[in-house]
Amino acid sequence: MNFASLKRIKVADNPENIEEEEDDLYEHLTIKADPGQTLMRLDKFITLHSNYSRTKIQNAIDTNSVKVNGSSVKPSYKIKPGDAVNIYVAKPPKEPTEVLPEDIPLHILYEDDAVLIVNKEADMVVHPGYNNWNGTLVNALVHHFDNLPTSKNGAIRPGLVHRIDKGTTGLLVIAKTEFAMQHLAGQFADHSTERTYYAIVWGEPKEDKGTIDINLGRSFKDRRVTDVFPEGDHGRRAVTHYEVLKRLRYVSLVKCNLETGRTHQIRAHMKHLGHPLFGDPTYGGDKPLRGNMFSKYKQFVDNCLQMLPRQALHAKTLGFEHPTTKKWMQFDSEIPQDMKELWEKWEHYVQYN
Structure with missing residues (x-):
């Protein structure tokens, strides 16, 4: 019988609106194969040692959100004794939460089927939270766009894979699909974006x-x-x-x-x-x-x-790999x-x- 040691890294929930803390928008799971581990496909190994669905696991592998010993591997990779598997996935909803859509203008620099680039103004809170339940970027997003993917607490943060503080202006990338959210979350997690x-x-x-x-x-x-x-x-x-x-x-x-x-x-x-x-x-x-x-x-x-x-x-600037085209995207904004x-x-x- 094979065993694996599993460590779930918890990040404290934070109701405040804070600058550049992406880590609490996704979950980081580390699974280490024991010395007695027999060769096993990566996706099957993760399925056996996590509660994630096969679809979520496959999406994580396809978007390079799964690393083995710190490196990206093919889906056909066979787990060996001692391998350390790191998985980054968007956090599942904790409980249903309703966000009221508000007709707030957005400064959109770019949009396609997968992503949206927004230039946030000063004094706009990114997502609803303590003392800021209305007038946020998220309230505007749910008004202008339907069916945005969620990363935490149900609909409270649709499309968000990172954020900036209320008083900070500038660029944010918004995910329009589950696949794009997973792909972008992986890039922010492994620090391959440019900001x-x-x-x-x-x-x-x-x-x-x-x-x-x-x-x-x-x-x-x-x-x-x-x-x-x-x-x-x-x-x-x-x-x-x-x-x-x-x-x-x-x-x-x-x-x-x-x-x-x-x-x-x-x-x-x-x-x-x-x-x-x-x-x-x-x-x-x-x-x-x-x-x-x-x-x-x-x-x-x-x-x-x-x-x-x-x-x-x-x-001012934001660079990342496009989730579907795999091309490098680079955006720049004017100083306010x-x-x-x-x-x-x-x-x-x-x-x-």
């Missing part, structure tokens, strides 16, 4: 470019906040590659590429670097942090904060007007002061 953000941060980073590779996790003091754990004793590994594009003495324009997608990753990493995002109330960016604190300067900063009362963060005006205001201030 570039533009941020205006306080001060001037010492290096022109660098990598922040520090664990992130929920703060022990406030679960709404993400903390850094440099010793790696808590949280999960988070990697952000950054490059300073422009410097204005008091603030800098920074490009950030995400290798992982953790909660508030850019915001927490840049704060740890000593350069929190301008206007970010959660991570200390909503008050003057650079410059002489004379009244004229403080008034200027207050005016800037009123101009952009959110974190200055924009999801409020961030442009903020930068121009700082340029004018630095020039004349």
